[in-house]
Amino acid sequence: MEKLLVQSSSHSYGIYIGKQLRYRIYDFLEKEYSSIFIVSDERVASLYLDDCLSNFPADKVYQSVVPSGEQSKSFEAYYQLQTDALTHGLDRNSLIIALGGGVVGDLAGFAAATYMRGIDYIQMPTTILAHDSSVGGKVAINHEIGKNLIGSFYPPKAVIYDVDTLSSLTDKEVRSGYAELVKEALINKQSFFEKLMDTDIYHVRPEQLTAHLLQGVKIKADIVEADERESGMRKYLNLGHTLAHALEAELGYGTLAHGEAVAIGLLFALHVSEQTYNVQLPYHALYEWLEKNRYPMDQSYVNRMDTLIAKMKTDKKAVNHKIQMVLLKGIGKPAIKTFSDSEIKHYLQSFKERLIV
Incomplete structure (x- = not known):
């Protein structure tokens, strides 16, 4: 134990x-x-x-x-x-x-x-x-x-x-959980992210799963101890969640498992981060891993841009009715940035086009 x-x-x-x-x-x-x-x-x-x-x-x-x-x-x-x-x-x-x-x-x-x-x-x-x-x-x-x-x-x-x-656990529940582990890896360290990208989540050994969970819990516990009430760095744990929460509310709770929505939100966060900070992030590696592990990647929801943006503005992280997102300047280098509606609409459109390709 x-x-x-x-x-x-x-x-x-x-x-x-x-x-x-x-x-x-x-x-x-x-x-x-x-x-x-x-x-x-x-x-x-x-x-x-x-x-x-x-x-x-x-x-x-x-x-x-x-x-x-x-x-x-x-x-x-x-x-x-x-x-x-x-x-x-x-x-x-x-x-x-x-x-x-x-x-x-x-x-x-x-x-x-x-x-x-x-x-x-x-x-x-x-x-x-x-x-x-x-x-x-x-x-x-x-x-x-x-x-x-x-x-x-x-x-x-x-x-x-x-x-x-x-x-x-069902396959859907396994997908949901591993998306949160990927989130923790992205805000923490490259080696953990690479370890997860090499994992077939449906055939993971019990001792391997326990090791992944322990590392994820340690990352979460360290951040929570440093910022219990989310006044600073605890916000980094919301990577991927701005779009994810909007998707869950818009599509109906339970349509996507929480982690399945987070997976899409993580990909979107990497997309926005690359364009905002002019950096190269593992967008393609994550996309291929999500496809290999059968995450739902249908992009039709992006057609509801106006309602998604409205949902994103009701998120707890929104400030003065502006959308606030956790982004990455690199793996293990999270940052927080606020966006206008028009900027988010632009990023949603370019994200949709990138998914189709």
Whole structure:
């Protein structure tokens, strides 16, 4: 088992990565809780919920299962969790466990942040994608106008990452998770990026996947420790996300997996970066890797330029209604730049033409 320690402004918490950890939850609790409330989604619950429930006495553990998919990051699901917590009699000494991918982690974390003004919670990610979202304490739900617009900074008490749960992922979920690893590599170092570009993500060895996850988590943890509330360098973790969030909102949450949208957003960010800074970046290497690993690359969405631009301007990173993007001056050299609507429209058009070729 690997352990990392993250220092937040309120407390430090451990990230534990290893096999069979879902049977050892008690080992990672720092105190006794009056009750345990496990939140999961339908698919993950059918596979792993009973394993987690077995850690606790039946009279002090409760569960709530939400529908699988991005649609559960909603007011309705959030309200239902609050109702369930109240019905089960959770108090301020209760613990919420988020068992699932990024959707469950964000939803349950936001419920924990706001229930009785905040109770403890633990992240138990079950997807590759959630290696990113489970670390750093950003929790949120979506609004139909935009993604993650209602939320908080609320660090977990621990992140328990049982890598055995990754064996049940679909190809779509594998694609989604590896896009976030590529993002972390691009803002960090060339060697990690090259390692990922040599990876067939559908036939990766378990020990190789664990090594990739550990490196991605370390990158995320280092940035979060330096800038917990995204006042500076933490914004670099949004590379690719400006267009990605707009695509998710425009196409309907769940049409593209989050990481599939991020993959398109990363390619767009490289395209804009090359033209903005007159540098050569691995656009073609990334494009070929995305094609080889069957990422959806249909460019028809770019026809909706005006609505995409409107969605990009509602992104949390927008400043004074201007679009702000994370770009690269080189691998490991991120920068932030603000653009006008006309500039983004120009880049979207040239990006579409580049995709067709």
